[in-house]
Amino acid sequence: MQLRSTVPLIHNITNYVAMEVMANVLLATGASPAMLHAQDEVAEFAAIASALTINIGTLSPAWVNSMMIAAPAAVAAQRPWVFDPVGAGATAYRRQIAGQLAALKPSVIRGNASEILALDQRVSHSLASELGRGVDALDSVVAAEIAAQRLASQLSCVVAVTGAVDFITDGQYAARIANGHSLMTRVTALGCALTGVVAAFIAGGGNILMNTAAALAYYGLAGEYAAAQAKGPGSFAVAFIDALAAIEPATLAAEARVEWTQLAKLPN
Numbered sequence: 077m078q079l080r081s082t083v084p085l086i087h088n089i090t091n092y093v094a095m096e097v098m099a100n101v102l103l104a105t106g107a108s109p110a111m112l113h114a115q116d117e118v119a120e121f122a123a124i125a126s127a128l129t130i131n132i133g134t135l136s137p138a139w140v141n142s143m144m145i146a147a148p149a150a151v152a153a154q155r156p157w158v159f160d161p162v163g164a165g166a167t168a169y170r171r172q173i174a175g176q177l178a179a180l181k182p183s184v185i186r187g188n189a190s191e192i193l194a195l196d197q198r199v200s201h202s203l204a205s206e207l208g209r210g211v212d213a214l215d216s217v218v219a220a221e222i223a224a225q226r227l228a229s230q231l232s233c234v235v236a237v238t239g240a241v242d243f244i245t246d247g248q249y250a251a252r253i254a255n256g257h258s259l260m261t262r263v264t265a266l267g268c269a270l271t272g273v274v275a276a277f278i279a280g281g282g283n284i285l286m287n288t289a290a291a292l293a294y295y296g297l298a299g300e301y302a303a304a305q306a307k308g309p310g311s312f313a314v315a316f317i318d319a320l321a322a323i324e325p326a327t328l329a330a331e332a333r334v335e336w337t338q339l340a341k342l343p344n
């Protein structure tokens with residue numbers, strides 16, 4: 077958790093629901109959040125920040141313009157960017173924009189199983205599927221493993237599928253991360269906020285797959301600690317921020333439940 081000494085600046089073009097939750101989660105983690113999306117400044121800011129996140133949760137045409145400017149600007153400035161394809165399968169507009177953003181060289185795509193399945197359909201098969209009705213997962217992580225591997229291979233990025241047991245892959249290697257608690261699904265925008273934490277963990281360089289695994293284990297572990305204190309979703313949300321701030325690297329190393337594997341090659 078080197079980020080606590082470097083305090084990376086994380087630029088987030090995120091949704092209205094997630095803005096405050098994500099900013100507080102990033103502060104508790106040890107990063108510095110900035111939520112800005114004006115078309116006239118995103119390219120300049122993407123180069124000032126250490127990493128960028130783009131989230132399509134509350135899309136509109138003006139925001140899409142900003143996203144299409146910010147992602148290439150981050151890549152040109154050699155900053156990693158993380159894509160959160162919220163509700164990617166829900167509407168034709170979302171499927172189209174998610175497919176376009178996925179082609180703009182994200183370092184990591186982080187979504188739930190339904191979102192990763194929908195994105196894979198769009199990128200790999202160009203089908204106008206109707207997968208996913210909203211922002212919550214209807215599919216299991218295991219059902220999205222092949223889709224994640226195919227997306228990672230085709231787009232040369234890391235794909236993280238989150239859920240009860242998270243699955244991450246770069247197309248060749250994969251990890252399953254068992255940390256977490258079901259109360260994490262009862263507070264809105266905790267997935268969106270995790271996308272910011274992934275950006276914070278990869279902002280300093282190093283191995284993107286391993287640093288993404290560390291981010292997911294850290295986040296899930298905070299969920300476990302918070303659940304032990306909470307009476308329900310409301311107190312969980314507060315305890316979760318406290319737990320993010322309290323977890324030390326030694327605790328993470330001792331309590332992370334991460335299993336690595338090498339994947340079989342996908343048939344052509």
Ligand SMILES: Nc1ncnc2c1ncn2[C@@H]1O[C@H](COP(=O)(O)OP(=O)(O)O)[C@@H](O)[C@H]1O
Pocket residue numbers: 187188189211212213237238239240241242255256257258260261265266267268270292295296299
């Ligand atoms: N059933 C579950 N048990 C434990 N952890 C979970 C469960 N569902 C989600 N999580 C955790 O919640 C966080 C957000 O993931 P997820 O709910 O998949 O995102 P989203 O909100 O984008 O759908 C991740 O850290 C994930 O591991």
Ligand SMILES: Cc1ncsc1CCOP(=O)(O)O
Pocket residue numbers: 091093094133134162211264265266267268269
């Ligand atoms: C409820 C909602 N509606 C549009 S974006 C959003 C937040 C989704 O957050 P998460 O993907 O973290 O559950």
Ligand SMILES: [Mg+2]
Pocket residue numbers: 162163187188211267268
């Ligand atoms: Mg989400």
